[in-house]
Amino acid sequence: MPKLTFFNLSESKRKNMLEAAEKEFSRVPLFEASISNIIKTAGIPRGSFYQYFENKDDLYFFLLEEKLKERKVHFLQLLKKYNGDLIEAMTEMYQLFLKMIPDNQERSFLRNAMIYTSNKVENSFSGMIDESTQNNYFNEIKSIIDTRRFHDSDDETLKHTFKIISAVAFHNLIEKMLKETSEEEALDNFTFRMKLIKQGIYKKDC
Amino acid sequence: MPKLTFFNLSESKRKNMLEAAEKEFSRVPLFEASISNIIKTAGIPRGSFYQYFENKDDLYFFLLEEKLKERKVHFLQLLKKYNGDLIEAMTEMYQLFLKMIPDNQERSFLRNAMIYTSNKVENSFSGMIDESTQNNYFNEIKSIIDTRRFHDSDDETLKHTFKIISAVAFHNLIEKMLKETSEEEALDNFTFRMKLIKQGIYKKDC
DNA sequence: ATCCCGATGTGACATAGTGTCATGTTGTGT
DNA sequence: ACACAACATGACACTATGTCACATCGGGAT
Known part of the structure; x- marks a missing residue:
């Protein structure tokens, strides 16, 4: 400040x-x-x-x-x-x-902030999972996951779903790191989010 | 490199x-x-x-x-x-x-990387929405949103749901910025993610 | 063995940026 | 008109970066 x-x-x-x-x-x-x-x-x-x-x-x-x-x-x-x-x-x-985003855009504070942030995020933890869609890592994961749990179990859907989970998990991991008061609290929160991801916000119970 | x-x-x-x-x-x-x-x-x-x-x-x-x-x-x-x-x-x-995370933890490369990343993310775009749970911004949003769309429409659920949406949206916004080839593609992807969030990964159609 | 030459090693140096501090200036209340 | 705190100033000590001219190495050709 x-x-x-x-x-x-x-x-x-x-x-x-x-x-x-x-x-x-x-x-x-x-x-x-x-x-x-x-x-x-x-x-x-x-x-x-x-x-x-x-x-x-x-x-x-x-x-x-x-x-x-x-x-x-x-x-x-x-x-x-x-x-x-x-x-x-x-x-x-x-x-x-x-x-x-495009390169020919005028430089601005927020644009630079986005680029700055995205570089860091990209290069740090999100890259850990997100790259999964580009290389063998994803395929390996896919071969392990029981795809029958997903209704739309085609590759694309699975990829997207996986990205959502990873995005939420890691974004929130980072977010929580700074805000949560205890590990228990953080974990409860995380579990709740995971449940919501599985069930969606329109469906009550699964 | x-x-x-x-x-x-x-x-x-x-x-x-x-x-x-x-x-x-x-x-x-x-x-x-x-x-x-x-x-x-x-x-x-x-x-x-x-x-x-x-x-x-x-x-x-x-x-x-x-x-x-x-x-x-x-x-x-x-x-x-x-x-x-x-x-x-x-x-x-x-x-x-x-x-x-805890302060008394031994310093390590990944720990510092997390702290570094989280500071940036925290201070940049995620903060834009996440703070919503802490101040009037969330309440104002809540008063605008038609809560009846959510089955579990109590405050806590809504807050969490909202955080998930914002987390995914902004995390992926940033992620997409660097990877997507066109605006159309990015937007399609985004829309698809939004749909999945609403529906969850276990439910076929809503 | 000797020479050659590209690849690699070296550290002094030019440049630039940060944060501090001793000192000067302003302004407000008495 | 005085005192004293808040604020302004820029020279300075310090530290870092990236470069460059020169030194050294090592392996293939003669």
Whole structure:
């Protein structure tokens, strides 16, 4: 979190600061962004930066929060538009994000954040399971799994199902790591999710 | 990917290099790890490092791949142990990961990788939706959603369901960003996943 | 055995970035 | 008009990165 000093700043100085930061974080992802560039753009001395923020990450994640707040507002608007249909709303949101992806897109803070995040996720734990669809790993798994448990047991469905399970499991693994208070709690939660995946949200018991 | 020079190295030199890297990446997460420490531990000159690798990331992600290969082998063993029951296997895997979490745990490469990843994911897109369970955002969404669509429409179930949907959607959004060849393809895939979430993997049609 | 040459090893160096700190400046309450 | 805390400033110490000119190795040709 930025220091108190930052919040005591005048509206215009704060805005100036955040704009300079957004410019730099739009240019390159967090890792390559430099404080030097930010203070140059903002026209403030080095020392002042450290009067306001702990370090580069502090500023970055504060700015990210701000941007995500805007997205939340937007998502609520979408929900209203689709009369509360979560799937519809998320589908539209998803489409909007997809538009950011192509290489010829303009650089933006959120675009860089997505690329940054996706690289990490891609390269880290999701890759552990997701790659399964591309290589022998999946086939090996398939030969072990009793496919008769799935109603649509063709390859494609199985692949997708597997990806959902892995996606949820590992995404939540990571999420839970930070939030859950105990292992028991985390495990209960996980088991519950697994049950929901099997049963779906429309079906009561299986 | 490491340079050819690295693969031409003798078994022992390569091992020495990777061990030094693992030591450093176990000490601190990628961001704070320094090449200087690695070459000091490995006892090789600076220039040699750049003869083998592009940069720090190159080495890191190569090592990560190696570690994940071990996990994959392990996961296959778990699947066999549970006669192909995916849920069971993933649950045990999940428990193992959970054991890595507590603060008093020994530092390890994978532990740091998890922390690194989770910080990024946590702070980036997953946070956009997941926070929903903690603040008014969720309640606002709940008031918009037609809860009658869910059989178990109590708050907890709805919350969990919502988290699953958001987790899958955003995890896969990120995953897809890098892998999908076209927007259409990505969207089809997404729609399919949404359908599966609604229906579950045991139920044919809804 | 000697030479040659590409592959590999080496570490000083140029460059750049971070975070700190001693000192200067501002502003507000008394 | 004074005091004192909050804030501003930029030189500096420190650390890291990636490069490059030069040294060394090793195996095939003569």
